[in-house]
Amino acid sequence: xxxxxxxxxxxxxxxxxxxxxxxxxxxxxxxxxxxxxxxxxxxxxxxxxxxxxxxxxxxxxxxxxxxxxxxxxxxxxxxxxxxxxxxxxxxxxxxxxxxxxxxxxxxxxxxxxxxxxxxxxxxxxxxxxxxxxxxxxxxxxxxxxxxxxxxxxxxxxxxxxxxxxxxxxxxxxxxxxxxxxxxxxxxxxxxxxxxxxxxxxxxxxxxxxxxxxxxxxxxxxxxxxxxxxxxxxxxxxxxxxxxxxxxxxxxxxxxxxxxxxxxxxxxxxxxxxxxxxxxxxxxxxxxxxxxxxxxxxxxxxxxxxxxxxxxxxxxxxxxxxxxxxxxxxxxxxxxxxxxxxxxxxxxxxxxxxxxxxxxxxxxxxxxxxxxxxxxxxxxxxxxxxxxxxxxxxxxxxxxxxxxx
Ligand code: ADP
Ligand code: ASP
Ligand code: MG
Numbered sequence: 001x002x003x004x005x006x007x008x009x010x011x012x013x014x015x016x017x018x019x020x021x022x023x024x025x026x027x028x029x030x031x032x033x034x035x036x037x038x039x040x041x042x043x044x045x046x047x048x049x050x051x052x053x054x055x056x057x058x059x060x061x062x063x064x065x066x067x068x069x070x071x072x073x074x075x076x077x078x079x080x081x082x083x084x085x086x087x088x089x090x091x092x093x094x095x096x097x098x099x100x101x102x103x104x105x106x107x108x109x110x111x112x113x114x115x116x117x118x119x120x121x122x123x124x125x126x127x128x129x130x131x132x133x134x135x136x137x138x139x140x141x142x143x144x145x146x147x148x149x150x151x152x153x154x155x156x157x158x159x160x161x162x163x164x165x166x167x168x169x170x171x172x173x174x175x176x177x178x179x180x181x182x183x184x185x186x187x188x189x190x191x192x193x194x195x196x197x198x199x200x201x202x203x204x205x206x207x208x209x210x211x212x213x214x215x216x217x218x219x220x221x222x223x224x225x226x227x228x229x230x231x232x233x234x235x236x237x238x239x240x241x242x243x244x245x246x247x248x249x250x251x252x253x254x255x256x257x258x259x260x261x262x263x264x265x266x267x268x269x270x271x272x273x274x275x276x277x278x279x280x281x282x283x284x285x286x287x288x289x290x291x292x293x294x295x296x297x298x299x300x301x302x303x304x305x306x307x308x309x310x311x312x313x314x315x316x317x318x319x320x321x322x323x324x325x326x327x328x329x330x331x332x333x334x335x336x337x338x339x340x341x342x343x344x345x346x347x348x349x350x351x352x353x354x355x356x357x358x359x360x361x362x363x364x365x366x367x368x369x370x371x372x373x374x375x376x377x378x379x380x381x382x383x384x385x386x387x388x389x390x391x392x393x394x395x396x397x398x399x400x401x402x403x404x
Contacts, residue, residue, distance in 0.1 A: 001033070002034050003036075003037070003166045004029065004037075004161075004170060005037045005039060005157050005158075005160050005161040005168075005170070006026065006029060006036060006157075006169075006172060007039040007041075007169065007171050008038070009041045009153070009171070010041040010042055010045070010046070010047075011231075013042075013081065014043055015043070019080050019084050022081060022231065023081060025234055026085060026090065026130060027088055030090065037121060037125070037130070037131050037164060037166070039133050039153055039160065040081055040134065041074060041153040042073025042076065043076065046076070047070050047073050047150075050072070051066070054069055063108035064108050066109065067109060067111075067146050068144075068145045071097070074134035074135050074137060074153065075134045078133060079094045079132075081132045085130060090130055091127075091129045092130040095120070096137065096145075097145070097146075097156065098145065100121055100133045100134075102116055102156065103141065104140055104146045104148070106141070106142065106144065107146070111146035111147060111148055111149075116159055121133070121160070121164065133160065135152065135154075135156040136155075138156075149212070151212035153212075157169050157215070158219045158226070161219075162224050168224070169224050169227075171226060171227070172231040173229075173231065174230070174231065176229060176230035176236045177191040177230070177238040177239035178211075178253070179191050180252070181254040181256075181394055182208065185390060186254075186394055189253075190398070193239065194239060195240075195253070196242070196346075197216060197219060197241060198375050199375055200241045201213060201217055202342065202344045202375050203255045203342070203344050204216050206255045206257050206344075207257035207340070211226070211228065216241065223243075225242050227239070228241065250347060251345045251397040251398075252344045252345055252346065252375075254341065254344070254397075256341055258339050259311055260294075260309040260310060260340055261309065261315045262307065262334070262335040262338050263307070263309075263310060263333070264334075265305065265322070265330075267305065275303060275304050281326075282306060285321060286308075286321065293308040293310050294308060294371050296308060297369070298367075298368070299357065309340065309380065312336065319332060337384075338368055338369075338380045338381065338383055339381055339389070340379075341379050341380075341381060341389045341390060341393065342377065342379075343376065343378075343397065345375060345376075345397075346375065348375060356396070357379075359392050359395075359396045360393070366385075
């Protein structure tokens with residue numbers, strides 16, 4: 001029998017009416033001839049509310065207690081959906097991450113799945129039940145409940161699809177697919193029929209919330225096709241995330257991230273070689289301390305200067321380290337009010353870089369820093385100009401798509 005894992009996000013299970021709707025959808029997938037495993041997120045904004053409760057009672061909550069607390073949100077959804085399914089006459093059983101055999105490391109709040117013991121879920125499927133698994137969680141070797149990081153129910157779904165050899169993982173959300181930009185920000189964004197894992201990974205790592213970045217990386221590694229589709233329009237085929245996409249032209253999409261700080265350092269003495277080794281030493285220092293930095297360039301060039309972006313959560317640690325370990329006397333210049341706009345394409349080294357710079361400059365939008373990979377060009381612009389920058393770049397590359 002064909003097997004599928006289907007996952008429902010927080011908006012899809014926000015209240016009892018939506019849970020009943022999801023139960024009908026699960027039933028229809030089963031009637032299509034599938035053995036179904038369901039993964040659910042917490043209802044609506046439950047996780048945020050639980051985190052707020054913890055902050056109300058403790059200034060610096062222990063990560064172990066936090067994980068036990070926030071894992072309950074998904075358990076509520078799983079049990080409620082199983083009840084709704086039974087009510088419609090579908091045999092169903094709910095599972096916590098631990099009951100579903102999801103073994104993780106001990107990194108509370110950001111745990112990684114080490115193994116999925118599939119025996120319990122396979123037995124449930126064999127007995128004709130629809131297992132409904134609480135997403136976002138697992139259990140460590142010591143028996144502690146762990147969580148997988150924000151948006152982690154997507155990871156649960158992909159891990160189960162891979163371990164249970166499902167033919168696909170369908171991620172149901174409040175949008176009907178992956179768009180060329182966040183459709184809630186740019187109304188002219190269009191839906192992509194398909195996108196490659198690598199392009200989707202770049203979008204997800206750089207602000208496109210629609211899929212958790214680690215889940216995309218896992219799907220690519222374990223060859224799980226993902227279909228992103230709408231809970232509220234399930235007949236729509238959505239977007240397929242796979243190896244070889246069919247989107248026209250080079251351009252895939254845009255994303256926007258506002259969680260990074262930009263740091264600019266000036267080399268105390270001279271430029272040239274001294275500057276090159278100075279840059280390497282500083283980057284190595286930060287990387288060795290486990291601080292992820294993304295080194296960039298500027299339109300004016302970077303002789304005698306080092307520009308990098310760092311997650312705002314890591315900024316204080318990065319600045320402390322620089323102050324303690326380097327003898328530099330010129331203080332770093334920090335900008336916390338930038339948006340990182342990323343253009344994701346099959347190949348950004350073609351004309352995308354030049355055209356992006358020309359389009360933004362012509363529109364009078366300043367580019368503070370740029371970084372790039374094979375599939376992504378990121379342009380850091382003042383945060384208040386992010387929508388204008390997205391619009392200008394979308395107009396530029398969507399036009400190419402239509403012409404292609
Ligand atoms: P869920 O609760 O179903 O997991 P999320 O809120 O995590 O849903 O993700 C869905 C949201 O992702 C959408 O509401 C949309 O605003 C946002 N989003 C950002 N970028 C994109 C994109 N390129 N395509 C589709 N949605 C996007
Ligand atoms: N409920 C968790 C969160 O809000 C996990 C998820 O939704 O995937 O991040
Ligand atoms: Mg999500």
